[in-house]
């Protein structure tokens with residue numbers, strides 16, 4: 001089979017195996033819509049608190065709203081146990097998701113100290129119980145996101161995966177680092193290969209250090225995972241999905257011009273403005289600018305100017321100094 005292929009997650013048929021990973025503070029509905037238009041086949045929401053959903057908290061619920069044109073809404077939930085997960089179901093179902101993902105990988109102390117995120121890997125049985133509840137109560141395909149373990153002395157991804165699959169998980173995504181490694185040093189794709197070897201019939205999604213289209217191709221080639229999930233590599237570069245597909249389908253490297261980068265940056269800003277208002281959108285967009293313009297001559301000046309910009313017009317004026 002070609003490395004680029006459709007993937008079925010439960011009853012959800014996806015035409016390709018290039019996904020956008022969940023990223024708190026980044027994979028909002030505007031960015032997901034953009035990535036889906038630019039060739040992602042599935043885009044996960046930011047992590048959404050089960051507790052917040054259960055309390056009907058408005059900002060929490062806002063994270064679970066479908067993006068424009070998003071055929072398959074994949075909401076990532078996080079919480080410490082099956083009781084909290086069960087209480088979140090009624091609210092999350094109001095958003096009519098197609099896939100529920102469960103976060104067992106977040107390393108942030110605020111999350112792990114409650115027993116959620118990667119802390120769940122310390123008690124794999126809990127992962128199984130939560131997956132059972134989510135499957136039963138939502139009736140939807142459930143995917144699970146893990147790391148390789150809490151630290152290098154406790155790499156129990158196989159046990160966590162077994163718990164998730166025995167409880168009915170339809171796919172498993174692994175970020176190939178331990179919790180203690182956070183985002184450095186480099187990820188270990190060999191553990192993804194090991195995971196796939198142990199669960200050859202299951203859908204395994206790979207994550208970790210996918211910064212270029214070539215990285216995506218290499219992970220598919222070297223680990224045998226069914227799909228790859230781009231995270232930091234997609235920030236300021238939603239083109240990475242099409243670029244990867246082009247390589248995988250023999251259409252060669254796809255160069256992105258500065259003009260395309262600028263147009264896409266502005267489109268994201270305008271869509272954010274429609275979503276959250278101009279002032280907030282301009283502030284929110286600042287963290288994306290450097291990623292869009294990485295390596296573009298003159299980008300240092302643009303970054304300096306946009307870090308105080310509060311109108312779309314200021315962004316347009318700043319971007320005009322680029323030669324594109």
Ligand SMILES: Cc1cc2nc3c(=O)[nH]c(=O)nc-3n(C[C@H](O)[C@H](O)[C@H](O)COP(=O)(O)O)c2cc1C
Pocket residue numbers: 021022023024025026046047076103105106145175187207208209210211230231232233
């Ligand atoms: C800013 C940021 C926010 C993230 N938020 C989440 C999240 O909400 N849920 C999750 O499962 N993983 C989250 N991740 C992890 C990514 O989904 C991904 O697994 C990780 O970044 C490894 O991929 P990369 O090395 O290609 O960036 C986040 C990563 C970053 C950089």
